[in-house]
Amino acid sequence: MGLKxxxxxxxxxxxxxxxxxVDDVTFGIEDGEIMGLAGESGCGxxxxxxxxxRMDIRMAQxxxxxxxxxxxxxISNDKAMRRFRFADVSIVPxxxxxxxxxxxxxxxMVSELLKSRGFDxxxxxxxxxxxxxxxxxDADVLHRYPIELSGGMKQRLVMVISTLLNPSLLIADxxxxxxxxxxxxxxxxxxxEFRDREFVKSTMVITHDLSILAQVADTILVMYxxxxxxxxxxxxxxxxxxxxxxxxLISSLPEVGVRHDEKTLVGxxxxxxxxxxxxxxCRFRDRCPAAFDRCVEQPPFLEVKPGHSVACWLHADxxxxxxxxxxx
Amino acid sequence: MLSLENxxxxxxxxxxxxxxxxxxxxxxFDILPGxxxxxIGESGSGxxxxxxxxxRLxxxxxxKITYEGTDVSxxxxxxxxxxxxxxxxxxxxxxxxxxxxxxxDRVFATIKRSYFPEVSAADWRGRVGNSLESVGLNxxxxxxxxxxQLSGGQLQRIxxxxxxxxxxxxxxxxxxISMLDASTRVDVLNLLSNLKARGLGVLFITHDLSLGNYISERTIILRRGIVVEMGATEKVFDNPQHDYTKxxxxxxxxxxxxxxxxxxxxLDETTEEDAKVLAGRYTKSELHPLARSHSRKGRRAQAAxxxxxxxxxxxxxxxxxxxxxxxxxxxxxxxxxxxxx
Numbered sequence: 194m195g196l197k198x199x200x201x202x203x204x205x206x207x208x209x210x211x212x213x214x215v216d217d218v219t220f221g222i223e224d225g226e227i228m229g230l231a232g233e234s235g236c237g238x239x240x241x242x243x244x245x246x247r248m249d250i251r252m253a254q255x256x257x258x259x260x261x262x263x264x265x266x267x268i269s270n271d272k273a274m275r276r277f278r279f280a281d282v283s284i285v286p287x288x289x290x291x292x293x294x295x296x297x298x299x300x301x302m303v304s305e306l307l308k309s310r311g312f313d314x315x316x317x318x319x320x321x322x323x324x325x326x327x328x329x330x331d332a333d334v335l336h337r338y339p340i341e342l343s344g345g346m347k348q349r350l351v352m353v354i355s356t357l358l359n360p361s362l363l364i365a366d367x368x369x370x371x372x373x374x375x376x377x378x379x380x381x382x383x384x385x386e387f388r389d390r391e392f393v394k395s396t397m398v399i400t401h402d403l404s405i406l407a408q409v410a411d412t413i414l415v416m417y418x419x420x421x422x423x424x425x426x427x428x429x430x431x432x433x434x435x436x437x438x439x440x441x442l443i444s445s446l447p448e449v450g451v452r453h454d455e456k457t458l459v460g461x462x463x464x465x466x467x468x469x470x471x472x473x474x475c476r477f478r479d480r481c482p483a484a485f486d487r488c489v490e491q492p493p494f495l496e497v498k499p500g501h502s503v504a505c506w507l508h509a510d511x512x513x514x515x516x517x518x519x520x521x
Numbered sequence: 522m523l524s525l526e527n528x529x530x531x532x533x534x535x536x537x538x539x540x541x542x543x544x545x546x547x548x549x550f551d552i553l554p555g556x557x558x559x560x561i562g563e564s565g566s567g568x569x570x571x572x573x574x575x576x577r578l579x580x581x582x583x584x585k586i587t588y589e590g591t592d593v594s595x596x597x598x599x600x601x602x603x604x605x606x607x608x609x610x611x612x613x614x615x616x617x618x619x620x621x622x623x624x625x626d627r628v629f630a631t632i633k634r635s636y637f638p639e640v641s642a643a644d645w646r647g648r649v650g651n652s653l654e655s656v657g658l659n660x661x662x663x664x665x666x667x668x669x670q671l672s673g674g675q676l677q678r679i680x681x682x683x684x685x686x687x688x689x690x691x692x693x694x695x696x697x698i699s700m701l702d703a704s705t706r707v708d709v710l711n712l713l714s715n716l717k718a719r720g721l722g723v724l725f726i727t728h729d730l731s732l733g734n735y736i737s738e739r740t741i742i743l744r745r746g747i748v749v750e751m752g753a754t755e756k757v758f759d760n761p762q763h764d765y766t767k768x769x770x771x772x773x774x775x776x777x778x779x780x781x782x783x784x785x786x787x788l789d790e791t792t793e794e795d796a797k798v799l800a801g802r803y804t805k806s807e808l809h810p811l812a813r814s815h816s817r818k819g820r821r822a823q824a825a826x827x828x829x830x831x832x833x834x835x836x837x838x839x840x841x842x843x844x845x846x847x848x849x850x851x852x853x854x855x856x857x858x859x860x861x862x
Contacts, residue, residue, distance in 0.1 A: 233702040344564075373563035373728065378772040378780060401703060404731075404774040431776055445707045447735030449758065449773050457711055458735070461704035464672050 194262045195395050196222040196245075196362050201257035203237075203244045212468045213255065214240040216419040219494065222362070222395040222412075227388055229410030229427065230399045235465060237419040239287060242364045242399045244268060246284040262361050279310060283360040283393075287367045289351040293339040300335035303354055310358070317357065324353045324392070328383055345376035352383060356392045363393040369405050381409045403443065407431050412500075415439050418465045418476040421494045425501040435503045438477045475506070483507060523575065523608065523691050523722065524551040528584035530570055530746075543843045544570040546746045547584065552691055557713060557723040559733030559754065561769075562743035568726045571743075572695045575724065576610045577601070588691070606636060609684035613696040615676035619668045625676065626664045628683045636687060652682040656712055674705040681712065692716070695726045710736050730773045734758050739857075742766050745843055748851065752858030762860040 203215040214237040222228045232238045244252060245259060245268060254269040261281060267273035286292050294302045303321065304314035322332040328349045339347060348368060356363055365384060369377040387393050398410055406413050406427060413430040415422045415438070423436040434440050441461045463480040466472055474489040475481070481488070487506045494504040495512035530545040545567040552558050552575075562568040573579045575586060577593060586593040588604060596604050612618055619625055629649050633640065640648070650660045656678040663675055671679075677697055684692055694713065698706045713723055713736060727733055733740055734754060741751040742765065750763040761767045771781055849861035 233704060374730065374769055374772040374774075375563070377774065381774065382780075402774070403703075404776045407776050408774045408780055442704055443776065445704060446776060447707070447710070447731045448776055449731045449734050449770065450775060450778070451734075452755065457714075458707045459711075460706065460708040462708075464674075464705075 194361075195224045195226065196397075197260040198245075199258050199260075201241075201244070201259060202255035203240055203248075204253055204255050205240075205249075205251050206253055207251075207469070210469055211253075211255075213471075214419050214468055215244060218257070218416075218421055220414055220421065220424060222397060224394045225388060226411050227384060227396045227398060227409055229403075229406035229413040230397055230416065231401065231403055231406055231413055232416035233401060233465065235418075235468070236416045237468070238399050238401075238416050239366055241416070242284065242366050242397060245362070245397075246278060246282055246364060247271070247274065279306070279355075279360070280358045281360055282362045282364070283355040283358070284364040285352050285355050285366060285368050288371070289368065290344045290347045290371065292351050293347060295339050298336055298338055299342075299350060303335070303357070306354070307357075312358070321353070321357060324357070325350070327386070328353055329379065345372055345379070348372060348376070348380055349383065352380070352387070356387055359392055361394045363387070363396045364399065365396060366399045367401075368398070369400065369402065377405065381405055384409050403431070403446065404448075415442075418471060419468050420476055420491075421502075421504055422477070423501075423503045423505075425498075425503075429501055435497065435501070435508050436477075436505050437481045437483050437507075441482075475504075522551060522553055523586070523588045525549055525571075525575075526585045526587070528571070528574060528586060529582050530567070530574060530579070531582045541844075544746050545574070546843075547848050548743075548746075548748050549584075550741055550748065550751060552722045552724050553739075554690060554722045555717055555720050556739060557717050557725050557737040558739045558741065559737035560724060560726045560741050560743060561728065561730060561733045563728060563769075565745070566743040567746040568728075568743050569695055570746075572610065572693045572724065572726050575691075575693055576608065577604070602635065606687045607689055608691045608693070609687060609689050610693040610695060611677065611680045611684065611697050614700055615673050615680065616668060616700075618680060619676065621668050623667075625666055625668050625671055625679055628679065629686065632683055632686050648686060649682075652685045653679070655685060656682045657708065658682065672705070673701050674709060677701065677709055678712065681709075681716075685716075689721065691722045691724070693724045693726070696728070698732070699727070699729065706732075730758075730769060731775075742769070745846065747846070747848055747861065749849070749861040750859065751851070752855075756855065756858040760855075760858070762854050762858070 198221065199219050201215055201218045202213060204211040204213045218241060230238045230241065240252070243249065245266070248254065248269060248271065259266040259268055266277060266282065293299065307314050307317055321335070325332055325334060330346060330349060334342060334346065334350060342350065352368065369380050372380060384396060384398060388396060398406065400406060410427045412424065413427050414424040415430065415436065417438050423430060423434060423439050430439060431443060434443060445458050445460050447458060461480050466476055466479070473491065475492050478484045478488045492504045492506045492509055494502055495509055496502045497508045497511045497513065526549050527547045528545060528549070529543065529547055532542045532544055534540045534542050548571060560568045560571060570579070574581050581594055588608065593604060619628070633645055637645065653660045653663065658675060658678050663671060663679060668676060698709050701709060710732065713725065717723055725733065725737055737754045739752065740754045740757040742749050742757065742763070744765050750757055750761065750766045757766065758770070761770055774780070851859040852862045854860050
């Protein structure tokens, strides 16, 4: 079961034209899997995450379908989605620290939320308190206002609240970005624990930080300029990536525990293309050191090894026949 | 050389400045030319405050900052302008460092007006061009553009180019690359490394240990306004002595290594003495936020909570620790490696 996304295209309607932020994206997340979605700012990763839960009024679905546990998610229909949100698919939004209602005590806010979904707060309270304690907070935080809590505490609370109804899919958008390293670790370990305790079936962790994904994710999906670039298990993406973009990105990351005296890291020259009228062909072409004449055509996203898909002409010939074992 | 000697900064907080919050406590270190000094700390550790103190954006409460032997806090007028000729800063958010109404290259014009009014326009254009090229930008790409037409990396480099037009000796770089994308980050870092080869001293303020490890010669670890460990970067990173540094290093996510099990050291363990102090005596500023309720009933209920929490030691809030924590002595464990004991 799990999540299946097929040929999804999401765009932003602007006065200058449609900005296709998620272009022809196909992937799946298995039950019990934590998938990391990585990419630079403006690559469409947050649009994809938000699109699966709630479409902004500026956003529109141009095509494709999303299936969760065998049922189609009506992502472009705000009213029809209401039934699924929070209960089946839940999000920890970016800037979760400001996601709590500042005028309500946390407990009151949760009770209103549960009531709107037809649940009783009193009945859910023991479980809520148990989970709050599980993430290392005092049950007393439910009687506090958000302003009385620190950023890390709020982040953890939002995660507890989002997963209270045991959703099938949790979308965690930049949950670790604004935190200190010690809190980052606690939140990262929470994601693993929530999965192990089956509070959530599958998780999608959206971040620009590959090193946090190396810690928590089972598989990593790399996006570039609205398109999928590479998907494979976390080890493979970190240690033996195939797409030139992933390779360059990983080789440009400084690390603790490595002496950099001898070798200087290099960045990737240039910047991603504008998503308003993007150039045809591979979108990484202009910055890619390995680009050749075939790159003027858009490379297909193909599985080249079991469980390892990449969109690059360098590897397209090695593609496995479609529909084989382990198709993404 | 810029040196800090027992620098302390206390901010007044609360409605009438009745409460005080020590942001930096007795920090002493030097920024040497030709070196990058990384100032690493978590949020609220006072690292940005230190940068602002050096740039004189806020006055020191006590202690001394000296540049080439002169006390910085006494500088005024012309002398202050001369100080800024040698000491400049670049900050985190490139988009808010510019006025979006004007073109980005206006930052050069303001420098010319204040420092080089006698230079001819043609000569100035040449200097700006050279400076932009030295930070890896093509002048044609960036001059006469508005901020929204430029990328974050470009804007950040323009600010560094602006600082280089002056005869700078010390650059305070406060989280300059945390807003940049991973693929362009490293280029700005390498730029800083090139600058230090030209004799510039850089104070690189960051919360990201991997960046500090990559770029710096010396590292200072700051916690709650106190320097807990400082020394040569490879010594601090390879042989951390303070529990806090160890905790940071085990928590930092690494690409090729999974998190090791927790060390299990509680850095803020409540001592019996703390519990006594807390139960008996606390000032308004250290009170739990809950204890500041407005209704009498609320205050009574909360006083009970506060008492209970104090007894359990929960009241060791950040503010309490900042005010009451003793400032440890820095002890030299090996050459060029000091640790708070």
